[in-house]
Amino acid sequence: MQTVHWADLFLSMDRFLVEMAHHYGPFVYLALGLIFLMQTGLVFMAFLPGDSLLFVAGAVAASGQYRLDFLVFALVVGTVLGNLLNFSLGVWLGRKVFDGNVRWIDQQSLNKTLDFFERHGGKTVVVALFLPLLRSFAPLVAGAMGMRPDKFRLYSAIGAFAWIGLFTGSGYLFGKVPLVRDHLGMVLILGLLAALVGPVLVAATWRLLQGRWQALRSQRALDRE
Numbered sequence: 001m002q003t004v005h006w007a008d009l010f011l012s013m014d015r016f017l018v019e020m021a022h023h024y025g026p027f028v029y030l031a032l033g034l035i036f037l038m039q040t041g042l043v044f045m046a047f048l049p050g051d052s053l054l055f056v057a058g059a060v061a062a063s064g065q066y067r068l069d070f071l072v073f074a075l076v077v078g079t080v081l082g083n084l085l086n087f088s089l090g091v092w093l094g095r096k097v098f099d100g101n102v103r104w105i106d107q108q109s110l111n112k113t114l115d116f117f118e119r120h121g122g123k124t125v126v127v128a129l130f131l132p133l134l135r136s137f138a139p140l141v142a143g144a145m146g147m148r149p150d151k152f153r154l155y156s157a158i159g160a161f162a163w164i165g166l167f168t169g170s171g172y173l174f175g176k177v178p179l180v181r182d183h184l185g186m187v188l189i190l191g192l193l194a195a196l197v198g199p200v201l202v203a204a205t206w207r208l209l210q211g212r213w214q215a216l217r218s219q220r221a222l223d224r225e
Helices: 013-041 051-062 068-098 107-130 134-144 149-175 178-182 185-224
Strands: none
Touching: 013 051, 013 068, 013 134, 051 068, 051 149, 068 107, 068 134, 068 149, 107 134, 107 149, 134 149
């Protein structure tokens, strides 16, 4: 049985995922779900790979190592449970999150997330999943700021399905390409590119939708006059 080398999670994701499948068997979905639970649920685990790992996991699933439906389900559940854990921690800590006395919280990343919340409101929970570091801090800030739990759960579920569906689905489609299937090492490069391009596309789409919404509101205001 192959041994899982955890350093490959950062150095060679495709090999890591194949080793995980061989080592853990059906429990591999639980293991991957736990990885994403830790990333979204524990702010000190924000260094774990996200976008690139999703992309590569989708490509490896295309090679037959994973069932895509089980994979997506496990990753969505892990992400949502991590968000809920982080949110509950924010509720428990309250305003202590912002006073700088909690040493394991990176204040610079926290301030960036808080600024994002002040500009975009609760939708930050969705958008932050596409942004490294912010995805680990957004639930904590949401809890500390007193967001309604039902609203947070809704945004969290929407964001998890969108984030995981986009990157894992893209990786799965690329993994069907023979050149990629036969050279899984290339998938890591594609995954890293997706991780860089993804946030840019999300930000551009967000600005476009905001612009159209504001234009629509302005037009309605003129029609009423």
